[in-house]
Amino acid sequence: xxxxxxxxxxxxxxxxxxxxxxxxxxxxxxxxxxxxxxxxxxxxxxxxxxxxxxxxxxxxxxxxxxxxxxxxxxxxxxxxxxxxxxxxxxxxxxxxxxxxxxxxxxxxxxxxxxxxxxxxxxxxxxxxxxxxxxxxxxxxxxxxxxxxxxxxxxxxxxxxxxxxxxxxxxxxxxxxxxxxxxxxxxxxxxxxxxxxxxxxxxxxxxxxxxxxxxxxxxxxxxxxxxxxxxxxxxxxxxxxxxxxxxxxxxxxxxxxxxxxxxxxx
Amino acid sequence: xxxxxxxxxxxxxxxxxxxxxxxxxxxxxxxxxxxxxxxxxxxxxxxxxxxxxxxxxxxxxxxxxxxxxxxxxxxxxxxxxxxxxxxxxxxxxxxxxxxxxxxxxxxxxxxxxxxxxxxxxxxxxxxxxxxxxxxxxxxxxxxxxxxxxxxxxxxxxxxxxxxxxxxxxxxxxxxxxxxxxxxxxxxxxxxxxxxxxxxxxxxxxxxxxxxxxxxxxxxxxxxxxxxxxxxxxxxxxxxxxxxxxxxxxxxxxxxxxxxxxxxxxxxxxxxxxxxxxxxxxxxxxxxxxxxxxxxxxxx
Numbered sequence: 001x002x003x004x005x006x007x008x009x010x011x012x013x014x015x016x017x018x019x020x021x022x023x024x025x026x027x028x029x030x031x032x033x034x035x036x037x038x039x040x041x042x043x044x045x046x047x048x049x050x051x052x053x054x055x056x057x058x059x060x061x062x063x064x065x066x067x068x069x070x071x072x073x074x075x076x077x078x079x080x081x082x083x084x085x086x087x088x089x090x091x092x093x094x095x096x097x098x099x100x101x102x103x104x105x106x107x108x109x110x111x112x113x114x115x116x117x118x119x120x121x122x123x124x125x126x127x128x129x130x131x132x133x134x135x136x137x138x139x140x141x142x143x144x145x146x147x148x149x150x151x152x153x154x155x156x157x158x159x160x161x162x163x164x165x166x167x168x169x170x171x172x173x174x175x176x177x178x179x180x181x182x183x184x185x186x187x188x189x190x191x192x193x194x195x196x197x198x199x200x201x202x203x204x205x206x207x208x209x210x211x212x213x214x215x216x217x218x219x220x221x222x223x224x225x226x227x228x229x230x231x232x233x234x235x236x237x238x239x240x241x242x243x244x245x246x247x248x249x250x251x252x253x254x255x256x257x258x259x260x261x262x263x264x265x
Numbered sequence: 266x267x268x269x270x271x272x273x274x275x276x277x278x279x280x281x282x283x284x285x286x287x288x289x290x291x292x293x294x295x296x297x298x299x300x301x302x303x304x305x306x307x308x309x310x311x312x313x314x315x316x317x318x319x320x321x322x323x324x325x326x327x328x329x330x331x332x333x334x335x336x337x338x339x340x341x342x343x344x345x346x347x348x349x350x351x352x353x354x355x356x357x358x359x360x361x362x363x364x365x366x367x368x369x370x371x372x373x374x375x376x377x378x379x380x381x382x383x384x385x386x387x388x389x390x391x392x393x394x395x396x397x398x399x400x401x402x403x404x405x406x407x408x409x410x411x412x413x414x415x416x417x418x419x420x421x422x423x424x425x426x427x428x429x430x431x432x433x434x435x436x437x438x439x440x441x442x443x444x445x446x447x448x449x450x451x452x453x454x455x456x457x458x459x460x461x462x463x464x465x466x467x468x469x470x471x472x473x474x475x476x477x478x479x480x481x482x483x484x485x486x487x488x489x490x491x492x493x494x495x496x497x498x499x500x501x502x503x504x505x506x507x508x509x510x511x512x513x514x515x516x517x518x519x520x521x522x523x524x525x526x527x528x529x530x531x532x533x534x535x536x537x538x539x540x541x542x543x544x545x546x547x548x549x550x551x552x553x554x555x556x557x558x559x560x561x562x563x564x
Contacts (some may be wrong), residue, residue: 001266001293001328001415001446003336006368011335014368021365025358026351060328118349121365122408125315125418128335263318265345 008132015132018123019140023110029144031087036099037158040070040075040098042158043094065091067106072160072167073230076153077180079172080229096152096184097224103145103188104195104213110141111199112206120203120264128257134200134252138192142244145188153181172231179232186237187228191217193251200255266329268293268416268448269314272344272443274323276472279449283309283470287321288370288435291450291465293328294442298463299452300556306472308345311418315343316452327416339367342414352394356385356404359393375382379407383433398425410441417441417449423458431458431491438462456553466552476559487555492519493530493535493545502541508534535551 049069065081067090069075075095084092127133160167169177195213201229203210227240268292276284284306291297301307312318314325316332325332332338350359360380364372380386383403388396396404404424409417423431439462441447453459466483468476478486492515495501502520505512513524522531528545535542550558 003328003334003340003415005336006339010368015368017365017368018362021362026354052439058418113351117351118347118363120349121315121317121343121345122349123366124413125316125341126339126367128338176288261319265312265317 011127011129011132012135014129015136016139017135020143022138023144023193026113028106028109028113029147032102032144033147033151036148037155039098040152040155041159041162041175044072044075044156044163047090047094048163048165052259057140062208069165071170072156072165073169073172073177075156076158076177077228077230077232078226079170079231080226081231083229084227092225096149097221099145099148099152100188100191100217100224101214102148103141103191104198104210104217106148107137107141107192107195108143108199108202108206108209108213110144111137111196111205112202112209115204116206116263118265119153124259125246126159130256131252133259134196134255137196138189138248138252141192141196142189145192149181149185149188149251171228172229176229176231176233179234179237180228180230183228183232183236183240184224186240187224190240190247191220193248193255194220195250197255197258200258203262243250266293267291267326267390268295268328268412269297269450270315270324270326271314272324274310274313274325275321276306276318277321284313284320284323287469287474288470289467289474290477292449292465293448294446295465296438296442296463297453297465297467298552299450299467299469300456300459300460300552301452302560303467306468307469308420310469311345311450311452313343315418317345321380330441335564337416338481340412340415342411342417343404343419344402344405344409345418345420348401348408350393350401350408351402352392354393355389356380356393356396357389360389360407363408369412371533375411379410380404381405382410385431398414399427403430403433406437410437415446415447417447417451417476419449419451421453422451423453423455424516435462450509456556457551460552468556470560483552483555484549487550487552489547489549490522491522491526491531491545492548493522493528493531494519494543495535496543497540497541501535504535504538504540506533517563518521 047068050066053066055064194216198212199209228236267290269289271287271289271426274287276283299307303452311319314332316338326336330337359378360376361372363489364376364377380389383406385403385407388400402422423434426434429494442449464480466478467474498520502512505522509522509524509526515521528547532542533547
């Protein structure tokens with residue numbers, strides 16, 4: 001009996017078709033993107049309303065002045081010179097970098113659904129090569145994560161306009177903002193393989209995938225503002241792009257090995 | 266060439282040995298009935314064939330190629346335990362997704378054809394989670410049939426099917442093996458139904474293949490017997506036991522005589538002893554009884 005030879009290109013085409021179809025026809029992506037659109041609006045409007053207000057601790061009597069954002073772009077990034085790694089205030093913590101945690105939810109839910117529904121049986125019976133699955137999932141989740149970043153950017157502009165904050169870019173300029181956004185999108189490509197690795201380890205155990213992903217992304221969280229300042233240059237883009245490629249290749253190979261060696265049902 | 270050739274397959278789950286050196290040969294174009302008690306290793310064997318779990322040792326060849334060959338695996342259809350569908354999505358979307366997975370060009374036409382084959386075209390718009398067990402089984406069969414598979418692995422596909430569903434299933438299996446050059450491995454506990462379609466059998470016990478045979482071989486090894494009913498069952502049994510080697514009473518209160526004897530001889534013998542027979546017939550033991558006997562032998 002003769003069997004048609006399926007080239008890598010043909011296999012990838014069908015696998016990508018499946019993953020992108022799933023990504024764009026199921027509500028998960030839209031919920032995540034919608035959340036990313038609303039969050040900056042809420043943060044910017046609420047912090048602007050509360051800016052300058054004083055809260056007093058009734059037990060100690062210590063007064064705390066709540067500081068809002070100085071400019072709209074501060075929720076995206078700050079200039080490298082202004083970045084203080086020790087700062088733990090609201091404007092440093094509540095910003096676009098939160099999305100790298102949200103991406104863990106997207107990847108975790110997306111992969112776990114394959115195993116929880118039993119669809120993995122259909123998938124892996126006809127697909128002996130696990131590389132197709134890893135590459136396709138990485139690309140689909142990268143696109144999903146990139147859309148979340150773009151939604152946050154749009155939400156930032158809407159939030160800035162509603163709250164009346166300044167859109168002044170200062171020394172960074174428009175090119176710095178564009179490079180910063182490209183760097184942040186490329187950095188999604190570095191965290192997705194990490195989350196995918198946790199997801200293939202956990203399989204149908206979504207909780208394990210989320211706990212593992214969130215804990216490991218905590219380690220990266222402090223590095224993200226340094227890698228993607230508002231005054232980013234082409235060097236930041238190259239650095240983030242190289243990081244994404246290296247993480248995808250290295251962690252992708254580990255994910256592939258895990259899928260090959262472990263039970264898929 | 267055989268569709269499946271398994272040699273010395275072993276698989277253990279932590280401390281439990283699921284398969285211990287299982288051998289199995291499925292000829293091309295066969296409908297191979299895989300029979301065994303719960304936990305005997307049927308599903309494990311099927312999962313190993315599909316590459317969903319990994320064996321500790323042994324080899325699996327599909328159409329003379331390793332079972333890891335991507336080209337062979339692309340032509341497999343599978344229904345193990347339940348069809349892998351996304352519960353919140355419609356049957357139609359789930360089917361389209363599987364068609365995309367298989368790289369089918371005219372996806373919508375092929376999906377429509379597969380659903381029509383299992384008489385489920387009316388349920389295409391239903392959410393999968395709202396389908397009944399029988400509907401889900403039919404959808405699972407439609408799933409497995411997509412992409413013109415050359416090897417179909419079906420684990421308990423008859424579970425939950427109604428009479429019409431079972432008839433459709435028989436028709437489909439006969440059609441795909443005869444007209445589409447497909448080989449089918451089907452595990453089921455509904456032996457009466459399996460007997461109607463299977464061309465080959467494999468009986469598994471304790472993770473080992475204890476017997477493999479064709480339907481013709483099974484037929485030859487299934488003894489004929491004379492079954493009779495009478496009001497004086499106990500006296501008839503005592504009389505027949507004196508004359509014949511093996512006389513048994515079955516669950517339907519028939520007396521069975523397994524020796525090579527004609528109904529006429531029995532009628533005349535009992536009549537001479539003053540016993541009237543209300544019903545008498547010649548019958549053959551089926552797969553179910555053969556299987557039960559075989560299991561009893563092993564205990």
